Amino acid sequence: MTGVDQTTPDPARRYNVLLGGKDNFAADRESAAAIQKEFSSVAVAARENRAFMLRAVHHLAADRGIRQFLDIGVGMPMATNLHEVAQRVDPACRILYVDHEPMVAAHARALLTSTPEGKVAFAEADLRDPDTILDHARTGDTLDMNQPIALVLAAVLHFCTDQDDPYAAVRTLVDALPSGSYLVISHATFDPLPDDVRASLTALAAPGAGHGPFQARTRAQVATFFDGLDIEEPGIVSTVDWHPNREPRAEGEPHHAICYAAIGKRP
Template sequence: MSELIEPDAAPWRINPMIPHPARIYDYLLGGKDNFAADREAAEQLVAISPGTREGVRAHRAFLRRAVRHLVGEARIGQFLDIGAGLPTLGNVHEIAQEAIPDARVVYVDNDPIVLTHGRALLTSSPTGVTEVIEADLRRPQDILTHPDVLSVLDFSRPIALIMAGVLHFVADAEDPYASVEQFKEAVPSGSHLLLSHITLDFAPQVSSDEFSKPYDNSAARMVPRTRADVLRFFDGWRLISPGVVEVVDWRPDEDEYQEPIPGGGHAWAYGGIAVKP
């Protein structure tokens, strides 16, 4: 991987007092790369929705199934994973390079701890390439013109854009739709968009303010959106079956164990894949 910053620079920019979405997610997945502030915010989410942990794991399982589709059926060998989060079991490059050994993957996240751990843990296959950069999806051109992105990905060939569990951290005022459109415009025909997004459609008893409260003091506030809102991100591209559905219902794998969500609840997230005409 390229040296983007001095080796000891990233840790000094990590604020353990402010919860960060990547570290909250890590804690809910059972990881250890988180701080007390992250754990406190995560437990507040669990108090609001007792099935949060199981829902997060179902969300991650959707990502694994979706990537397997991209490399298996769509034969996509290039991935730009935006808002990748901390390395965990079943990373995108591991799944992709198992099927396509020379697959090329660039991970993007705005938390410097992701960069630090990514360099240490995200090792590529002998013939593939895995890179990690620190950048923010709200500034698409910073990503699309980044030298490491341009050196790893060939924008004349189809690319899989992955935005799993990240767009709900972009406020309406920051126009997430415009950001997504810039990425969609930058890739050629045959490219795919893999996207998942938190929703309250399955929890009418919970208000958006109540659900977002654990993130009030975090690096990014959570913004749940409806199915119609999520569909807008795919405008102009062809959705593949089964469309935009709850993540547990997107091509479930009979051989994959899915933890039951307490109370017969939902994963509170939509997921889908679309292809550029």
């Protein structure tokens, strides 16, 4: 596939490995195995993150009346996808998926199809360049920037180091959304882990370790992404503690999920 580097692990393809998918390469599987060796519950963390995202989307569509979703860092399409949940609530929902990985782009364009009443589109762009996303032709064609939008950043911000300034990127995106819009975030954390496991995972994320950029953040650091927003109950909690009895139900424990989750509303 043109433009795809099969020799270097990619976060989207590695996530596909952890979720039991087949759209990945040997480098992605080797990277996933190395992480799993240090933290055996990493596949649980991936599943719980996706379950949170699906619960959050259903909540926003069914309980908050949101009909537009901007999902950045979507990863490989895998059932069930965000647009399927939203369009089950209202077939007229409109969804724009964004990712910069060429293999994700190819699969998304082929597999992410909409209901006749709604719209599903894909834009190849990078979270670290938010202006490109906002100015992309697909954005204007798919989303009405005058109506509330849910910005979904599920398990993507921890692949942006502080050098990428993800706080500025999120602020740029949120500032472009109208009042009544929502920000959905899930973000990896080492807070629940013992010091030895934290040290091992930090070493895997170090430059030159071969697994790509990664930066877990504390609860306080995750909270900064929500500055100026009204955070919904139950607040910033583990993915397994965010309305765990809604479908798909949470099954793990915080020390397995190692991921914070929250929804904030723009006043």
